[in-house]
Amino acid sequence: MTKYILKRILYLFLTLFIIASITFFLMKLLPGTPFTNQNRLSHEQLAIVKAQYGLDQPVLIQYLRYMGGLFQGNLGTSFQFNNEPVTQLIGQRLAPSMQIGAQAMIVGTVLGILLGAFAAIRKNTWVDTLATFISILGLSIPSFVLAVLLQFYLAFKWHIYPVALWDNFQSSVLPTLALAALPLGNVARFMRTEMVDVMSSDYIELAKSKGNSSWQVVTKHALRNSLIPVVTIIGPMAVSVMTGSMVVENIFSIPGIGEQFVKSITTNDYPTIMGLTIFYSFLLILVILIVDILYGFIDPRIRLGNGGKE
Amino acid sequence: MEKILDVKNLHVNFATYNGTVQAIRGVDFHLNSGETLAIVGESGSGKSITVRSILQLLAKNSDIPEGQILYHGDDLLQKSDKEMDAIRGDKIAMIFQDPMTSLDPTMPIGKQVAEPLLIHHKVSKKEAMDRAEEVLRLVGIPNPKARMKDYPHQFSGGQRQRIVIAIAIVDYPEILIADEPTTALDVTVQAQIIDLLKELQEKIGTSIIFITHDLGVVAGIADRVAVMYAGKFVEYGTVDEIFYNPQHPYTWGLLDSMPTLDTSEQDHLNSIPGTPPNLLNPPKGDAFAPRNSYAMEIDEEEQPPFFKVSKTHYAATWLLHPDAPKVTPPESIQKRFEKFQALKSGGSVK
Ligand SMILES: Nc1ncnc2c1ncn2[C@@H]1O[C@H](COP(=O)(O)OP(=O)(O)O)[C@@H](O)[C@H]1O
Ligand code: SF4
Ligand SMILES: [Mg+2]
Numbered sequence: 297m298t299k300y301i302l303k304r305i306l307y308l309f310l311t312l313f314i315i316a317s318i319t320f321f322l323m324k325l326l327p328g329t330p331f332t333n334q335n336r337l338s339h340e341q342l343a344i345v346k347a348q349y350g351l352d353q354p355v356l357i358q359y360l361r362y363m364g365g366l367f368q369g370n371l372g373t374s375f376q377f378n379n380e381p382v383t384q385l386i387g388q389r390l391a392p393s394m395q396i397g398a399q400a401m402i403v404g405t406v407l408g409i410l411l412g413a414f415a416a417i418r419k420n421t422w423v424d425t426l427a428t429f430i431s432i433l434g435l436s437i438p439s440f441v442l443a444v445l446l447q448f449y450l451a452f453k454w455h456i457y458p459v460a461l462w463d464n465f466q467s468s469v470l471p472t473l474a475l476a477a478l479p480l481g482n483v484a485r486f487m488r489t490e491m492v493d494v495m496s497s498d499y500i501e502l503a504k505s506k507g508n509s510s511w512q513v514v515t516k517h518a519l520r521n522s523l524i525p526v527v528t529i530i531g532p533m534a535v536s537v538m539t540g541s542m543v544v545e546n547i548f549s550i551p552g553i554g555e556q557f558v559k560s561i562t563t564n565d566y567p568t569i570m571g572l573t574i575f576y577s578f579l580l581i582l583v584i585l586i587v588d589i590l591y592g593f594i595d596p597r598i599r600l601g602n603g604g605k606e
Numbered sequence: 607m608e609k610i611l612d613v614k615n616l617h618v619n620f621a622t623y624n625g626t627v628q629a630i631r632g633v634d635f636h637l638n639s640g641e642t643l644a645i646v647g648e649s650g651s652g653k654s655i656t657v658r659s660i661l662q663l664l665a666k667n668s669d670i671p672e673g674q675i676l677y678h679g680d681d682l683l684q685k686s687d688k689e690m691d692a693i694r695g696d697k698i699a700m701i702f703q704d705p706m707t708s709l710d711p712t713m714p715i716g717k718q719v720a721e722p723l724l725i726h727h728k729v730s731k732k733e734a735m736d737r738a739e740e741v742l743r744l745v746g747i748p749n750p751k752a753r754m755k756d757y758p759h760q761f762s763g764g765q766r767q768r769i770v771i772a773i774a775i776v777d778y779p780e781i782l783i784a785d786e787p788t789t790a791l792d793v794t795v796q797a798q799i800i801d802l803l804k805e806l807q808e809k810i811g812t813s814i815i816f817i818t819h820d821l822g823v824v825a826g827i828a829d830r831v832a833v834m835y836a837g838k839f840v841e842y843g844t845v846d847e848i849f850y851n852p853q854h855p856y857t858w859g860l861l862d863s864m865p866t867l868d869t870s871e872q873d874h875l876n877s878i879p880g881t882p883p884n885l886l887n888p889p890k891g892d893a894f895a896p897r898n899s900y901a902m903e904i905d906e907e908e909q910p911p912f913f914k915v916s917k918t919h920y921a922a923t924w925l926l927h928p929d930a931p932k933v934t935p936p937e938s939i940q941k942r943f944e945k946f947q948a949l950k951s952g953g954s955v956k
Contacts, residue, residue, distance in 0.1 A: 498707040505661055505702075506722045506773065507695035509688070516721075520712050596712060596757040 297599065301589060308581050315577045316366060316570070320359055323566055362570070371574070372567035376560070382571035386553060392462060393541055393552035399472040400537050404434075404479030405530065411480070412487025413522070417514060419492055427484060434481025439540035443474035443547045462550050471548045475540050479533045486529055491522040524595045531584040538576060610813060611637040611660070611781060616673035618655050618664065627885050629655045631837040633673075637781065642807065642814040644824045644845075646860065647834030650882060653817045656834070657783045661698055662690050677781075696726040699779035703786040705766035709758035715769050716742070716754025722777045738776060744809070745772045745802060764795035768802065775806055782807075783815045788823060800827050821864045825849060830918070833857050836882050836893035843919030850946035853913075853921035855898045858939045892924070900925060900933050 346352045350361060365372060371382035408431070415427035450456045450470060458467045494500060495518055503517045504510075542554030553572065560568035592599040618630035630652050637643050645653050658664050660675055660682065675682040677698070682690070694700075699722075702708045710718060719738035723729055729737075735754065742750035745768040758766055767787060774782055784803065788796035804827060807814055816827055824831055825845055832842040833856065841854040852858055859878035880897035883889050892898075895905040904924050913926035924930055934940070 498702055498704055499710045501663060502700075502702055502708050502770070502773070503710065503721075505663060505694050505700040507691050507693070507725045508721075509691050512725070517710050517713070521710065524712075594712065596714075597759050 297592065300592075304585050304588065308578075308585060311581055312574060312578055313363075316363065316574050317359070319570055319573045320362060321355075323569060324355055366574070371571035374560075374568045375565045376563050376568070382567050385556065385568060386571060386575055389551055389553045389556050392468075392550050393545065393554060396468050396471045396475060396544075396550065396552070397534075397537055397541055399468060400475035400541075401479060401530075401534060403472060404476035404533070404537075405483050407476070408480040408483025409487050409519075409523070409526065411484040412526075413491055413514070413519065415484065415488040416491035416495060416522075417510075419495075424488075427488065431481040431484035431488075434477040435485070436481075437477060439474050439478060440543040440547060442477050443471065443544045446470045446474055447547065462548075467548075471544050471550060474544050474547075475537050478536055478540065482529060482533055483526055486526050487522060490525050491518060494518050494522045497521075520594060524591070527587055527591050527594060530590075531580075531587045534583040535580060538579070607638040607641075609636045610639050610678060612674075612676040612679075613656075613660070614674040614676065616656065616659060616675065617671050618652075618659055619669045619671060620665065621667045621669065622886075625886050628888050629837050629885055630659070631885075631888060633834075633837075633839055635832055635839060635842065637813050637815060640807075640811060640813055641829040642816055642827055644816045644818060644828035644831045645834055646818055646821050646824060646831060648860075648878070648882065649819050651834045652837040653819075653834055654785055657700070657785060657815055657817060660781075660783065661694055661700060663700070692726070695722040695779070696777050697779055698781040698783065699774040699777070701767075701770055701774045701782065701784040701787045704790045705763050705770050706790065708770050709766060711758055714755045714757060715761070716750075719754075719769065719772045719776055722773065726777055738772070741772045741776045742769070744806070745769070745775075746798075747772070764791055764798065767791060767795075767799055771799070771802065771806070775810060775812070778810050779812055781815065782812045783817075785817045786819065787816075789818070789820070796823065797826075803827060821849075821860050833860065836888070837885055838893065838922070840894070840923070841919075841921040843915065843921075846946070846949060847916065847919040850942045850949060851915070851919070852939065852942065853915055853919075853926060854894075854923045855900050855925070855935075856894050857921075858935055859897075861942070862936060862938055892922075902930065 343352070350358060353361075362372065369383065371386070373379050373381050374385055411427045411430060415424045418424055447470060451458060457470050499521075500513060500518060503513045508516065538554075541552065542557055544550075545552040545554040546558065553575075556568070557572050557576075559565075560572065613633060613635050616630055616633040617628070620627040620629055633652075633656055635643070635645075645656065647653055655664065655668075659670060660677075662682070664670075670683060673683065677693070682693070685693070709715065716735055716738050719742060720731075720734035723734040723737055724731070739750045739754060742754065747753060747765060747768055753760075758769070761769065767790075771787070782803075787803070788799050791799060800823060803814065803816075806812070814827075816824075818824060828845050830842065830844050831848040832839050833848065833854065834840070835856050841848065841852065841857050843851075848857060849861070852861060856878070863877045878897060883893050883896070889895070889906075890908075891904070891906040892901070892909055895901040898905070902924060910922045910924045910927075912920040912922045914920055915926070925933060935943075
C-alpha cells in the first residue's frame, strides 16, 4: 500500500508538470496582452514593462524560467493586483473557498448517503419517491440559480442569513447549501441504486439468517458495501463544486479563489491564470488520489489485490 | 423420536405483474430430532421457497395464506420479527447455495463467523473470536488463527463454503438447513462438503434439511427423502424406500435421470420430457399428468391424495388407488424393486 501511494504521488507531480506546460503554451495563444487595456502606455513604456516581466524573451526561455520557478514553489508575480506574488494571492483567498467547498462536499455527501440509503431501504414507498424528488431537484437546479433563490428568500426577504458578507460561519451557510445540492443529488441517486442491489444480494440474506435485525443488516453489512461505488464519484463531484464555487463566490461576494480566477482571465493576468490553473489541477489530482486510497480502504479486494485466490 | 419441526399444509403465493404465482401448494412434512431429511426435485419445484418460509426469508411480494410451521409445537408463522431474529442463526441456521456470493466481501471472515455468537449471546468479542477460530478449524480451514483476518476473495470456492458452514454451525443450531450446498462446487469438493456435514452432525447432533436437485448426492447423507414437484410433495419415505421401492412416476423419472456407476458421462440420461406447469394457473388435476406416460383420465380431473405404502412411505399418485389398472414401471425401476426385495429379506444392496 505505501509503495502504491508513493507511486501515485510521483504520478501526481508528473501530471502537474504536463498540465503546467500545456497551460503555458495555450495561454500564449490567447488573443491580447496583459496590458491591452492600459492604452495610456506609450510604446517605450510598454517595452520597459514587458522587459520587466521577461515577456520580451523568446517563448521557450519564458517557459524554462517559469518551470524553474515552479519547481521552487514560485508561481511568479501578478501583472495586476499590486504585483503581489501569485502564491500569496492564492494563499489569502484560499481559506474562504476551501471552507465553503469542503463544507458543501461534506454536507452533500453525508446527506446524500443518508437520503439514498433510506430510499433504498424503503424502496417503492413515499420515502423513496420523496428522496428521488429531492435528488432530481439537487441535480437539475444549477448552483448559481439556487444561490440566487437562497439569497433572495433566506437573506433578503426573511433576514435569516446575511445577504452578501464574509465574516463568521453564519455567512458561509447559504453558499454551502447552494453548492451542496449537486453532490447531494448525485450521491443520493448513486447510493439508492447501489444499495437496492446490495440489499438483494446473497450475503445480505445470509446476514439476515444469522439473526441480525433489519437495522443491523443495514449498518453492519449493507452500508459499507454500497459505499464502494459511491466513493468513485466523489472526484468528479469535487470538480463540479470547484467550478460552481467560482460563480457562487461572486454572487455572495466571497473573497475566494473562484472570484479571483474570473477576474484574472478577463485581464489576461498570465501568472495568476497559470498559478490558479496549476493550483486547481493540483487540488483535483489530490482529491482523486485521496478517493483512490479511500476506495482501497473500504474495499479489501482492491487493497489486497487478488492474491491468494484459488 | 421427537418431531422438532412440523410443517402443515403450507401454502406460499407470490404477487407478480402477471398474477398470483402459487409456488407452494399445500406441503406437509416433519423433521425428527437428529435426522437428515432430503428434499429433492427439479429446479423451480419450490424447494428453496419451502425452507425459506421456515426462517421467513421470503421476498417482499410473498404471502403465506395458509399453513403452520410448528417448531417444538410453536407456530413460527405467528412470531414477530424480533422473535424470529432470536431464532435465526441460533436455533435454526441456513447454508446457502453459492459460496462465491454468500459472504460479505468487505468483512474479515473471522468476524463473519463470530457474528451469530455476538448477536445471540452476551459474550465478549474475544470469546466469540476464539470460538470462531475453533469452528473454522472444525470445518477444515487450515491455519485458522492467521486466516481469520482474511477476506472472502482470498479463499477458494470450496473453502468459502466451509466458512459458510462454520457461520451456520457456530452457535450449535438445532436445525441446519442446507439449500443445495454443493451445487456450485465441483464433484470432488461436493463429496468433501457432504462428508463434513455428516461429521458435524455427529459432533453437534443437529438435525438437517438437505436440499438438492440431484438424487445422486442424497444416498450419502439422508435418512429420509421427500420428492417435490410443482409446489407439492409427491412422495416421501426412507432413503431405501425412495431408491428401491419408488411409487410415483415422477420419482421414477428422477431416478432414471440420475447418473449411476454404470453410466459414464457421455451416456445419454433420460431426463424427464416436458416442463413443469405454470404455477400462475396450476392445473386442476395432477400437475405431473401432462408429462406422465402412465396418466389416466382421473389425473386430469382430480389431484391424488397420499396413499400409504408403508409406515414411513407415502406417495401421491392415483396409480396406488386400489381400482387403478396395474401398470408396469420402466425396466430400470423394476430392477430397483428386485433389489428392494433382497434388502427386505435381509440381504444388502449392492
Ligand atoms: N419472488 C418471487 N416472485 C415470484 N415467483 C417466485 C419468487 N420466488 C420464487 N418464485 C417462484 O417459485 C417457484 C419455486 O422457486 P424455488 O423454491 O426457488 O425453486 P427451487 O426448487 O429451484 O429451489 C419458482 O417457480 C419461482 O419462479
Ligand atoms: S396421479 Fe396420475 S398423473 Fe399424477 S403421477 Fe400418478 S398417475 Fe401420473
Ligand atoms: Mg433453490
